[in-house]
Amino acid sequence: MSATCVQLGTVLVVEDDFDVREGLSDALQDLGVAVTAVRHGWEALGMLTAGLTPSIVLVDLLMPVMDGADFLARLRTNPDWDTLPVVIMTASGQPLPPGADALLRKPFDMGELLALLARHVR
Known part of the structure; x- marks a missing residue:
């Protein structure tokens, strides 16, 4: 487990594909990252409203x-x-929506993801 992972805090994963959601959650948790995973944006807003930070x-x-x-x-x-x-x-070719901090094209590897997380966690 790296110091970078420990400093990430909780990562909220919002992904409708069960295999992708679980695989990403498991990989992050294996690295010592706390993860909350949900199936769509509505569930994510509900978690945030309920106090997830x-x-x-x-x-x-x-x-x-x-x-x-x-x-x-x-x-x-x-x-x-x-x-x-x-x-x-x-995995689509769509551009980054307004208000997003970064775009991660699927498929990606964990090294790419961890580097991106480290750059964007404030």
């Missing part, structure tokens, strides 16, 4: 119920969350 959010761009762009737009309207770092994950 992640250090960063990893959110899939294309999801049912509430996609990453809609989640991000709603997130940025709340002053409690407007500076929360958000990384958009996608």
